[in-house]
Amino acid sequence: xxxxVVILHIGGLMPQLRRDPTSxxxxxxxxxxxxxxxxxxxxxxxxxxECAFCYGNEGMTPPETLAYRGEAEADxxxxxxxVVPNKFPVxxxxxxxGEDGQGLFVSAPSYGGHEVIIHSPDHNRxxxxxxxxxxxxxxxxxxxxxxxxxxxxxxxxxxxxxxHGKNAGASLEHPHSQLFAMPLVPPAAADxxxxxxxxxxxxxxxxxxxxxxxxxxxxxxxxxxxDGLFLFAPYASRLPFETWILPTEHQPFFxxxxxxxxxxxxxxxxxILERYDRVLGDPAFNLFLHTTPCKSESTDYHWHIEILPKxxxxxxxxxxxxxxxxIATPEDAAAYLRGDRRS
Amino acid sequence: xxxxVVILHIGGLMPQLRRDPTSxxxxxxxxxxxxxxxxxxxxxxxxxxECAFCYGNEGMTPPETLAYRGEAEADxxxxxxxVVPNKFPVxxxxxxxGEDGQGLFVSAPSYGGHEVIIHSPDHNRxxxxxxxxxxxxxxxxxxxxxxxxxxxxxxxxxxxxxxHGKNAGASLEHPHSQLFAMPLVPPAAADxxxxxxxxxxxxxxxxxxxxxxxxxxxxxxxxxxxDGLFLFAPYASRLPFETWILPTEHQPFFxxxxxxxxxxxxxxxxxILERYDRVLGDPAFNLFLHTTPCKSESTDYHWHIEILPKxxxxxxxxxxxxxxxxIATPEDAAAYLRGDRRS
Numbered sequence: 001x002x003x004x005v006v007i008l009h010i011g012g013l014m015p016q017l018r019r020d021p022t023s024x025x026x027x028x029x030x031x032x033x034x035x036x037x038x039x040x041x042x043x044x045x046x047x048x049x050e051c052a053f054c055y056g057n058e059g060m061t062p063p064e065t066l067a068y069r070g071e072a073e074a075d076x077x078x079x080x081x082x083v084v085p086n087k088f089p090v091x092x093x094x095x096x097x098g099e100d101g102q103g104l105f106v107s108a109p110s111y112g113g114h115e116v117i118i119h120s121p122d123h124n125r126x127x128x129x130x131x132x133x134x135x136x137x138x139x140x141x142x143x144x145x146x147x148x149x150x151x152x153x154x155x156x157x158x159x160x161x162x163x164h165g166k167n168a169g170a171s172l173e174h175p176h177s178q179l180f181a182m183p184l185v186p187p188a189a190a191d192x193x194x195x196x197x198x199x200x201x202x203x204x205x206x207x208x209x210x211x212x213x214x215x216x217x218x219x220x221x222x223x224x225x226x227d228g229l230f231l232f233a234p235y236a237s238r239l240p241f242e243t244w245i246l247p248t249e250h251q252p253f254f255x256x257x258x259x260x261x262x263x264x265x266x267x268x269x270x271x272i273l274e275r276y277d278r279v280l281g282d283p284a285f286n287l288f289l290h291t292t293p294c295k296s297e298s299t300d301y302h303w304h305i306e307i308l309p310k311x312x313x314x315x316x317x318x319x320x321x322x323x324x325x326x327i328a329t330p331e332d333a334a335a336y337l338r339g340d341r342r343s
Numbered sequence: 344x345x346x347x348v349v350i351l352h353i354g355g356l357m358p359q360l361r362r363d364p365t366s367x368x369x370x371x372x373x374x375x376x377x378x379x380x381x382x383x384x385x386x387x388x389x390x391x392x393e394c395a396f397c398y399g400n401e402g403m404t405p406p407e408t409l410a411y412r413g414e415a416e417a418d419x420x421x422x423x424x425x426v427v428p429n430k431f432p433v434x435x436x437x438x439x440x441g442e443d444g445q446g447l448f449v450s451a452p453s454y455g456g457h458e459v460i461i462h463s464p465d466h467n468r469x470x471x472x473x474x475x476x477x478x479x480x481x482x483x484x485x486x487x488x489x490x491x492x493x494x495x496x497x498x499x500x501x502x503x504x505x506x507h508g509k510n511a512g513a514s515l516e517h518p519h520s521q522l523f524a525m526p527l528v529p530p531a532a533a534d535x536x537x538x539x540x541x542x543x544x545x546x547x548x549x550x551x552x553x554x555x556x557x558x559x560x561x562x563x564x565x566x567x568x569x570d571g572l573f574l575f576a577p578y579a580s581r582l583p584f585e586t587w588i589l590p591t592e593h594q595p596f597f598x599x600x601x602x603x604x605x606x607x608x609x610x611x612x613x614x615i616l617e618r619y620d621r622v623l624g625d626p627a628f629n630l631f632l633h634t635t636p637c638k639s640e641s642t643d644y645h646w647h648i649e650i651l652p653k654x655x656x657x658x659x660x661x662x663x664x665x666x667x668x669x670i671a672t673p674e675d676a677a678a679y680l681r682g683d684r685r686s
Contacts, residue, residue, distance in 0.1 A: 020579040022542070022550050023534035027579045028668045037584075037622045037679050037686045090660070090668050104550070104557050105578045161659035169658025178660070186664030191366035199365070207365050207447070214447050235448050236363040236370045241380075279380045288663030306663070314657050315512025316504035317433070317521070320631030320649070321529030325371045325433055336380050343380045 014094050014110075017184070021104040026184060028110055030090045053082075053118045053174035062087065065115060066144055068137055080134070081141045082118045083179075089114035091182055113149050113181035117141050117160075123174045126282070127162065128273035135266030138177065139257070142289065146255045149181035150294045157185045157293045165284025168310040185293050192290060193301055200300040208302035209250050220331045223338050224271060227264035231272055233330035233337070240312060240328035241280065241337070243272055245305040254291035254303040269305075275337045276309060284310040357437050357453075360527070364447040369527060371453055373433045396425075396461045396517035405430065408458060409487055411480055423477070424484045425461045426522075432457035434525055456492050456524035460484050460503075466517045469625070470505065471616035478609030481520065482600070485632065489598045492524035493637045500528045500636045508627025511653040528636050535633060536644055543643040549593050551645035563674045566681050567614060570607035574615055576673035576680070583655060583671035584623065584680070586615055588648040597634035597646040612648075618680045619652060627653040 015030035052060035055077035061084040064075055072078035091112030119138050120130055127135065142160050149155050162177040163170040185193070199207035212230050215222050223243065224231040230246045245268055247261070257265070276283055291303035318324055335341040358373035395403035398420035404427040407418055415421035434455030462481050463473055470478065485503050492498050505520040506513040528536070542550035555573050558565050566586065567574040573589045588611055590604070600608070619626055634646035661667055678684040 018579040020538075020577070021554060022538035023531070024538050025534065025579070026666060027581050028666060029580075029672055030668055030670055031672055031675075104554055105561075159660065159663050161663050163659045167656075169656035180660060180664075182664075186666045188366070188663060188665035191368065191665070195363075195365035195367055211364060211447055218448075234363070236361040236368070237372075238370050286659035286662050288659055290663070308662055313510075313512035316506045316629035316631055317502065317523060319629050319651055320502050320504050320531060320633070321523075321525075322531035322534070323369060323371060323529045325373055327373055329372055329374055332374075 015090055015092055016095070017108040017110045019106040019108070021106070025187060026108075028090050030088070030110070051123055051172075051174050053116075053172070053176060054123050055121050058082075061085075061116075065148075066141060068141070077121070080120065081137045083141055083145055084116050084118070086114040086116050086178065091180055095183075109183070111154055111183050113152075113155075113179065115145060115179045115181075117145070117177040117179060119175045119177065126175055126273075127164065128270055128277060128282075130270070132263060132266045132270060135269055136259075136262040139262040139265055140259075142177070142179070143255055143257055143262070145179050146291075149179070150255065152181065154183055155181045155294050157182050157189060158291075159186065159189070160289040162287040163285075164287070165282075165310070167284035168286050170284070189290055189293070193293070193296075193298075196300045196302070197298065206250050206300060206302050208246055208304065212246055212248060221334045223275070223334050224268070227267070228261065229264055229268045231268060233334040235330060237326055237328075237330040237333065238324035239308045239310070239326055241276065241283070241309045241333045242326075242330070243307050243333075243337070245269070245272070245307075246302060247304070250299075250302055252292040252299045252301045252303060254289060265305075272307060272337075275339075278339075279336045279343070280309060280311070286310060358433055358435055359438070360451040360453045362449040362451070364449070368530060369451075371433050373431065373453070394466055394515075394517050396459075396515070396519060397466050398464050401425075404428075404459075408491070409484060411484070420464070423463065424480045426484055426488055427459050427461070429457040429459050429521065434523055438526075451526070454497055454526050456495075456498075456522065458488060458522045458524075460488070460520040460522060462518045462520065469518055469616075470507065471613055471620060471625075473613070475606060475609045475613060478612055479602075479605040482605040482608055483602075485520070485522070486598055486600055486605070488522050489634075492522070493598065495524065497526055498524045498637050500525050500532060501634075502529065502532070503632040505630040506628075507630070508625075508653070510627035511629050513627070532633055532636070536636070536639075536641075539643045539645070540641065549643060549645050551589055551647065552593050555589055555591060564677045566618070566677050567611070570610070571604065572607055572611045574611060576677040578673060580669050580671075580673040580676065581667035582651045582653070582669055584619065584626070584652045584676045585669075585673070586650050586676075586680070588612070588615070588650075589645060590647070593642075593645055595635040595642045595644045595646065597632060608648075615650060615680075618682075621682075622679045622686070623652060623654070629653060 015028055017026050018029055019026050050057050058075040064082050064084050066083040067079040068081045069079040091110050091114050095110035119127060120134055146158055149158050159180045196207050215232050221233045228248050230248050231243060234244050285307055287307045289305050292301045358371055360369050361372055362369050393400050401418040407425050407427050409426040410422040411424045412422040434453050434457050438453035462470060463477055489501055492501050502523045539550050558575050564576045571591050573591050577587050628650055630650045632648050635644045
C-alpha cells in the first residue's frame with residue numbers, strides 16, 4: 001500500500017511513517033507537536049490568549065484551503081465554515097521518511113494532508129447546538145475537501161474525524177473536525193473492507209445492507225430511521241453507547257452525497273448528539289466517517305459514520321490485546337437512547 | 344480460534360464475546376461492571392471505605408487462588424503476594440454466549456479467567472518502589488498462575504498486564520496486576536505471531552533476536568542491557584517513551600523463566616520505572632507481557648514485556664484508523680531515558 005519509499009534522512013521535524021518489524025503495523029511519528037519530557041505529564045491547559053479559529057484571528061492559522069463566505073476576501077472574517085491546514089500536521093506535503101539503511105527499520109514518507117474544518121465562527125456552540133443548515137455546510141466542507149484530496153494520486157485513504165471534549169482528545173476548545181489524507185489504507189478500514197468484500201463474494205450482498213435488514217427485524221439495537229438514514233447501536237459495540245449512522249440505500253462512496261442527503265445527515269447527527277446529551281449529559285465522543293478507499297472502484301463497501309462516546313478508559317488490556325472491553329450492552333444503550341428506558 | 348460455540352441465551356450478567364460482522368474482530372461485553380447511564384459521565388472517585396487488597400480485608404475479595412505466605416491460613420493476613428479472582432471478570436468460568444439465532448450476530452462464551460495479582464500488602468508502595476525480591480515474587484505469581492491457566496484446554500492465550508495511574512485506567516489504588524486467560528488469541532498477539540513466523544520462514548532467524556542485534560549496532564534506541572535482558576525504545580514506538588524488555592537469549596515461552604531470571608527481570612523493571620520517574624515524574628503507564636500462545640509448540644516467537652506510558656490521549660484518529668500517532672521519536676525518548684539528554 002505504501003507505493004514509494006524514498007531514501008531521505010530526516011531532521012526530526014516532518015512527520016514520518018514507521019513500520020513495526022514484527023506486527024507490520026505502521027505508526028506515524030509526528031514530532032512537530034513534541035514537548036520536552038517535563039511538559040508531557042502536565043494537565044492540558046487551555047492556551048492563554050486568543051482563539052485562532054475565531055473571527056478576526058484568521059492570520060493566526062495557515063492560509064485557508066476552503067471557506068464558505070460571501071464577498072469577503074480570503075483569510076478575513078465573514079465565513080460560515082472555514083478549512084485550514086493543521087499547524088502540526090500528521091500527514092504533510094513534505095512528509096519525511098525512507099529506509100534508514102538497516103533491514104528491520106522501514107519507514108515511508110508520511111505524505112498527505114491534515115486539515116482542520118472549523119464548524120462555525122461561534123467559539124461556544126458545540127456541533128449538537130448548531131442549526132441543521134450549518135451542520136449540512138460542515139458536511140459539504142467534508143465532501144469538498146474529500147474530493148480535493150481524492151484527486152491527489154498519492155492519497156489512498158481519507159479519514160474525517162470529530163473529537164468532542166477533553167476525554168476524547170480534543171485539544172482546542174473551538175469546535176472543529178479534522179481531515180487526514182493518507183498514503184495508505186489504515187488497518188481499521190482495511191479490516192472492514194476485507195470483511196465486506198468477503199461477505200459480498202460469499203453472498204452477493206452488502207454486509208451493511210444486510211445488517212440494516214437484520215437490525216430492523218431484531219429491533220433491540222435500532223434507535224431511529226428516517227430520510228434514508230438508519231441509526232443503531234452495533235451488535236459488537238466496542239464502547240458503551242457506540243452508535244452508527246448508515247445510509248439505508250447502498251452507497252459505497254461518501255463523496256457522492258447530494259445536498260438533500262447532507263441536510264438529512266446533519267439532522268440525524270444533531271438527533272443522536274441530543275440523545276447522548278439527554279442520557280449521558282454531553283459526553284466526550286469520537287466520531288469518524290468510513291468510506292471506500294480513494295483508488296478503489298469496488299462497490300462492496302457502504303459508507304457510514306461511527307460515534308464512540310468516551311465514557312471508560314482505554315487501558316492495558318485494550319492496548320495489549322487489540323480487543324475492546326465494553327461494559328454496557330448495545331441493547332441497553334439503544335433502549336436508553338430511544339427513550340424506552342430512563343436512568 | 345473460537346472452538347466451541349454453544350447455544351445459550353444470557354441474562355446480561357455473564358461476560359460474552361461478540362464478533363463484529365464486518366471486521367471480524369471480537370469484543371468482550373462484560374456488563375457486571377455496568378453502571379446506569381447517569382453514572383458513566385462522572386469522574387472516577389476512590390471508593391470510600393476500606394481497601395479490599397489490604398491486610399485484614401481478605402474477606403472482601405473472592406477466595407484467593409494463590410498466595411505466598413508462611414504458616415498462615417488462606418484468606419487471612421500474612422501473605423507477601425496474593426492472587427484473587429476479579430470481582431467483575433471479563434473472562435469467567437461461566438462465560439455466556441452462543442449464536443443468537445440471526446446470521447450476522449455471532450457470539451461465543453467468554454470462558455476463561457480474570458485474576459488480580461496484589462503486588463504486596465503495602466497500599467502506598469508502587470511497583471517501582473518495591474524491593475527487587477518482592478518484584479521477583481510478583482513475577483513468580485505471574486508464572487505460577489500462567490501455568491495454572493495454560494493447563495486448561497479451553498484457554499488459547501494468557502495476557503498479563505499492569506495499569507499504573509488513573510490515566511492508564513487503574514481503577515483501584517492498591518498496586519496490582521491482572522491476568523486474563525482467554526479462549527482466543529487476541530489480534531495484537533496474532534499480528535506479532537504472524538510477523539515472527541513469517542520472518543522465521545523467510546530468514547531462519549527470530550525477528551526479535553535480530554532486532555536486539557540491530558538495535559545494539561544502531562545504538563540510538565538502546566537504553567540498557569544486563570543480566571540477559573535488553574531494554575530499548577522500539578523503532579515504531581506507538582506512544583511517547585514506549586519501551587520493551589526482551590530476554591537476550593531466544594526464549595519463546597515466558598513460563599520457563601527460572602528464579603535467577605525472575606530476579607533479573609524484577610531489577611530491570613524497577614530500573615526502567617525509575618528512569619520514567621526521573622524523566623517524566625511518575626507517569627501513568629500500561630505494561631503487558633506477550634508470550635507464545637498456550638497451545639502452540641512453535642518456537643519462532645520471543646516473549647517480552649512492552650511498557651507504554653500514557654502521556655497523550657488516544658483519540659478519534661487512533662480509534663478510527665487503528666493507527667497510532669506518536670509525538671516523540673524513540674531516539675529522543677531513549678536519549679532522555681539513558682540520561683544522555685536532560686529536560
